[in-house]
Amino acid sequence: MDRLFLKGLPVSSGVGIGEFYVFKSKKLEINQDTVDKRKIKNEHLRLNNGIKNTLMEFQDLKNNLGKKLVKQSDLIFEVYETILGDSFFIEEIKNLITEKRYYADNAVDICIKRYIKDIEESDNEYIKQRIFDLNDISMRILRNMSEDKTVAILENIYHKQIIAVRELTPSLAAALGRKKVSGIVAFEGAAYFSHSAIILRSLGIPVLNDINYDFVNKFDRQPVVIDGKDGFLIINPDKSDVDRYRTILKSNIKKQKELLSKKFKPALTRDGYRINISANISDIGECDEAREKNADGIGLVRTELLFAADGKIPDEREQTLMYSKIVKKMGNRPIVIRTADVGEEKTLGYSDVEINFPIQNSRSIKNSLVNKEQFLAQIRAILCCAEFGNVSISFPLINDIEEIREIKEVIKLAEDQIEAQGIPPFKRIKIGAFIETKQGMNNLDELLPELDFISLGTNDLLQHTLGKDRKQSRVKNDEYFNPEFLKAVQLCISKANQQNKSVSVCGEMAADPAAAVLLFGMGANDLSMSPSKILDVKGILGKLSLAETRQLAEASLECSGIKEVKRILAKKLGKFKV
Numbered sequence: 001m002d003r004l005f006l007k008g009l010p011v012s013s014g015v016g017i018g019e020f021y022v023f024k025s026k027k028l029e030i031n032q033d034t035v036d037k038r039k040i041k042n043e044h045l046r047l048n049n050g051i052k053n054t055l056m057e058f059q060d061l062k063n064n065l066g067k068k069l070v071k072q073s074d075l076i077f078e079v080y081e082t083i084l085g086d087s088f089f090i091e092e093i094k095n096l097i098t099e100k101r102y103y104a105d106n107a108v109d110i111c112i113k114r115y116i117k118d119i120e121e122s123d124n125e126y127i128k129q130r131i132f133d134l135n136d137i138s139m140r141i142l143r144n145m146s147e148d149k150t151v152a153i154l155e156n157i158y159h160k161q162i163i164a165v166r167e168l169t170p171s172l173a174a175a176l177g178r179k180k181v182s183g184i185v186a187f188e189g190a191a192y193f194s195h196s197a198i199i200l201r202s203l204g205i206p207v208l209n210d211i212n213y214d215f216v217n218k219f220d221r222q223p224v225v226i227d228g229k230d231g232f233l234i235i236n237p238d239k240s241d242v243d244r245y246r247t248i249l250k251s252n253i254k255k256q257k258e259l260l261s262k263k264f265k266p267a268l269t270r271d272g273y274r275i276n277i278s279a280n281i282s283d284i285g286e287c288d289e290a291r292e293k294n295a296d297g298i299g300l301v302r303t304e305l306l307f308a309a310d311g312k313i314p315d316e317r318e319q320t321l322m323y324s325k326i327v328k329k330m331g332n333r334p335i336v337i338r339t340a341d342v343g344e345e346k347t348l349g350y351s352d353v354e355i356n357f358p359i360q361n362s363r364s365i366k367n368s369l370v371n372k373e374q375f376l377a378q379i380r381a382i383l384c385c386a387e388f389g390n391v392s393i394s395f396p397l398i399n400d401i402e403e404i405r406e407i408k409e410v411i412k413l414a415e416d417q418i419e420a421q422g423i424p425p426f427k428r429i430k431i432g433a434f435i436e437t438k439q440g441m442n443n444l445d446e447l448l449p450e451l452d453f454i455s456l457g458t459n460d461l462l463q464h465t466l467g468k469d470r471k472q473s474r475v476k477n478d479e480y481f482n483p484e485f486l487k488a489v490q491l492c493i494s495k496a497n498q499q500n501k502s503v504s505v506c507g508e509m510a511a512d513p514a515a516a517v518l519l520f521g522m523g524a525n526d527l528s529m530s531p532s533k534i535l536d537v538k539g540i541l542g543k544l545s546l547a548e549t550r551q552l553a554e555a556s557l558e559c560s561g562i563k564e565v566k567r568i569l570a571k572k573l574g575k576f577k578v
Helices: 037-063 067-084 087-099 104-120 130-145 170-178 195-203 213-219 239-261 286-292 303-308 316-329 344-348 364-370 372-388 401-420 438-442 444-450 458-466 483-498 513-522 531-541 546-557 562-573
Strands: 004-007 009-012 015-022 161-167 183-188 207-209 223-227 232-235 274-281 298-302 335-338 391-395 430-435 453-457 502-506 526-529
Touching: 009 195, 015 183, 015 213, 015 239, 037 067, 037 087, 037 104, 037 130, 087 104, 104 130, 130 170, 130 195, 161 213, 170 195, 183 213, 183 223, 195 207, 213 232, 223 239, 274 286, 274 531, 286 316, 286 531, 298 303, 298 316, 298 502, 298 526, 303 316, 316 335, 316 372, 364 372, 364 401, 372 391, 372 401, 391 401, 391 453, 401 430, 401 444, 430 438, 430 444, 438 444, 438 458, 438 483, 444 453, 444 483, 453 458, 453 483, 458 483, 483 502, 483 513, 483 546, 483 562, 513 526, 513 531, 513 546, 513 562, 526 531, 546 562
Parallel strands: 015 161, 161 183, 183 207, 274 298, 274 526, 298 335, 335 391, 391 430, 430 453, 453 502, 502 526
Antiparallel strands: 004 232, 009 207, 015 223, 223 232
């Protein structure tokens, strides 16, 4: 067989050499007949068992994931657990069974498809990636209700294989990640900001999207090479291909060893300028990795993900214990605790499109200000844990000054309530805001005087700033190199610096070494990222001077498009991924 060279969309870097394995799953049939009235109760029971078993399935998958993946699991399965535990969603399905006399599997299929239709009509490409989450939920509920329990076989998969899938769902990504496969190619479901891609990047497994499944499935069991950096799949590689990529693999291993040897050193430019590199965490255990990588602090505690495992918001005492553990683990290093970012839009991972979905509250700070008792309890818990360390509090998706003023009233009330309990006075806590929307960005001049600091949530801000056309099918991993977005980020950083307010950048952008160079060059001295990315970012910043980062940032802001920005970065950064 001749050597075959295919191009895909790179979403997780790295290389892999191994045997090609075409993954095939069995499609379940939907019973579209009308159910006998006497059997309606039985269909309700089937539904309840299907949902219960699906929840247990996800929990079992989370509990058995590898160490790195466990730390991402609350983020990945937040959508799943929230929807499956939502009474509105379940009642909607039950009503179809009772009133329309649909079989349970048909009712589930119809409900999920309604939500998917609403999402498909959205202009936001980030939102559209949640379709794969919904398909995953639907498939698992249907399988768990089916008398035929046959599922796709994973037993034959082993670590030296590169797997081809038609659709990469988050739970399949997690299962393949647990197998430590050498690479994955998908036809769909693995766009850069998808949950599947987040899982596999955290494990360092190379992934390509947009590889035609129907074309490649005839190459099952053939030798292949995957290049997750440049986006290539080589089927039946020749000896020179294999030798070259084996050399790259060895080089990557050597690079990781070099980075690990420097993990206790602070992040410094080549000429000695200090950069604060903090960690984003979603569970208490991630503090250990943050300390291991010598993070300067915790730039973001995603409190809603601390709660996700239990499927409910813990009471005030439980929250105080959670936060106190984090603070004590980090000693006197600064910690930013963000209040819960929950609600209908957060469930789907989007921010600016109104869709009738099971979770009926509005997202994030708006949701918190409506549910003030829960909000008060969380703020009291954060205030109480502040006595153990260097704690600040921040609020998600802030848009205007009225929200900040209302928040401050709630904080004052919380302080008064704590004082009324006879607890000694505590130090003033710093207050920050996550700027993630155009409205928040446009209102920065009036917001900043009311704040001690801001954090830029680049994932959401990217979507709000660029706005994707509905005909576009992907959000790519290089979108944050768009000069228009870079200018928006620069504007936020400049305004904060002008008012002597600290600014931290969170999200996938800060975790990309090349993008981190631009952020530092723009004046962002605080970057916060997944603990697994800290050493890579430290490594690249240590090879450049402050002046060089500023020159790169200035040149990038003058570019006409993403390709030109990447070309400038590639020329300067050489072997580093751009």
